[in-house]
Amino acid sequence: MIAFAKQTYIERRNMLKQKMGSGLILIFGNNEAPSNYPNNAYKFRQDSSFLYYFGQQRDGLVGVIDVDADKEYLIGDDIDIEDIIWTGFVPSVHDLAAEVGVSNTDPMAQLEKMVASAKASGQEIHFLPPYRHDIMIQIGDLIGIHPLQTRNAASVKLIKAVVDMRAVKSQEEVEEIERAMAIGYDMHTAAMKACKPGVTEKEVAGIMEGICTSRGCKVSFLSILTMHGEIFHGDPSLNPLEAGRLMLCDAGAETVNNYCSDNTRVTPISGKFTQKQKEIYSIVEACHDLVIEKARPNLKWMDMHLDVCRLMTDRLKEIGLMKGDTEEAVQAGAHAMFLQHGLGHMMGMDVHDMEGLGQVYVGFDDEVRPSTQFGTDCLRCGRRIQPGWILTDEPGIYFIPALIDKWKAEKKFTEFINYDLLESYRDFGGIRIEDDILITNNGCRVLGEKMIPYHIADLEAFLQR
Numbered sequence: 001m002i003a004f005a006k007q008t009y010i011e012r013r014n015m016l017k018q019k020m021g022s023g024l025i026l027i028f029g030n031n032e033a034p035s036n037y038p039n040n041a042y043k044f045r046q047d048s049s050f051l052y053y054f055g056q057q058r059d060g061l062v063g064v065i066d067v068d069a070d071k072e073y074l075i076g077d078d079i080d081i082e083d084i085i086w087t088g089f090v091p092s093v094h095d096l097a098a099e100v101g102v103s104n105t106d107p108m109a110q111l112e113k114m115v116a117s118a119k120a121s122g123q124e125i126h127f128l129p130p131y132r133h134d135i136m137i138q139i140g141d142l143i144g145i146h147p148l149q150t151r152n153a154a155s156v157k158l159i160k161a162v163v164d165m166r167a168v169k170s171q172e173e174v175e176e177i178e179r180a181m182a183i184g185y186d187m188h189t190a191a192m193k194a195c196k197p198g199v200t201e202k203e204v205a206g207i208m209e210g211i212c213t214s215r216g217c218k219v220s221f222l223s224i225l226t227m228h229g230e231i232f233h234g235d236p237s238l239n240p241l242e243a244g245r246l247m248l249c250d251a252g253a254e255t256v257n258n259y260c261s262d263n264t265r266v267t268p269i270s271g272k273f274t275q276k277q278k279e280i281y282s283i284v285e286a287c288h289d290l291v292i293e294k295a296r297p298n299l300k301w302m303d304m305h306l307d308v309c310r311l312m313t314d315r316l317k318e319i320g321l322m323k324g325d326t327e328e329a330v331q332a333g334a335h336a337m338f339l340q341h342g343l344g345h346m347m348g349m350d351v352h353d354m355e356g357l358g359q360v361y362v363g364f365d366d367e368v369r370p371s372t373q374f375g376t377d378c379l380r381c382g383r384r385i386q387p388g389w390i391l392t393d394e395p396g397i398y399f400i401p402a403l404i405d406k407w408k409a410e411k412k413f414t415e416f417i418n419y420d421l422l423e424s425y426r427d428f429g430g431i432r433i434e435d436d437i438l439i440t441n442n443g444c445r446v447l448g449e450k451m452i453p454y455h456i457a458d459l460e461a462f463l464q465r
Contacts, residue, residue: 219252333375
């Protein structure tokens, strides 16, 4: 079943044709991917750009748009009786095409002839950078290049057109993301309630992921749940939660129509923060709220990131972890001892929306280029934000022992960092607070009908219920 009305997909393809002007556009859907042997596959996930323009969830399909001839095709082979026995009835490619307003269909063997004809006539062929090796091989065979060259051979013009379109979320897309947010709320609040000494990280993560499964959807990325919040992608372990420590949970839901949520919360395992934990948490809380206050159309996200870094530095100076001139510290990159990633990323059908198309096209442009400075080089978006964009707001503070040791041994930024006091935070972990914001015409709106508790008083009160 397609996510939106047929007309939505027709209008998207028409807009893409207008943006491209000419050429043959190939948009590849995904195939089944085996896990450990051919008949034991990972759960199928369709390519997001294929979903955006062609809407169908079936594997083994390619969408073709001949801009010059103003024709659209859905390419794929019909399922035979042997597959139907195992998987049940699947509509024909012709019927799938009709559901999304595509008039022409052909078997997969015809794709090679279409591409060969385009090459012979000098028609430009556009495709997006592939991220699965089977599609790399398919494109390599069609175009006549080595599969490993296919990402570099992808059409920059098509990438930019797709990014421009997918970045701005329609009202129906926002509503779908709100549905993901509602599931995410239930996931995170259940994790908070389950967070008690002796319960394992895996148990808590399993509770969250069970909520997703029970709603007919899946997690939008592998859940991060750990007492070691300083590890950005910390997988849940079989370790029991320990009193006095913090549990960082970064998780989200992906709806049946493949739109995502992404939130992070930190829960005191004993039910209340210690004074030391409160001091660090309140800094992250203030940085998170600064974004909600200031984010608006035409603001450079790079500037928003640096404003957060300045506020964080000021507040870290108040408790003695940093010192010196704030502006000089941020310009030098000393704040990256505590914040080693960017402020946030775009979100939509991909939890890091369109990242596979190339972050330099998604988050940057001719005006704003990626930074090469440690920490800020991980900022996934820096350009001016626009109405209809959905981004994550996710500042954090982390105490990474290996980084402390490295910079201390190098005597790096000694004019800005108080290494003597920093030693007492080696086993602290990390804190991140993350929400998803929609850029509106005059500011921003935090998505989700109900806010997952994050202010200290609200969070502690929730844990006592």
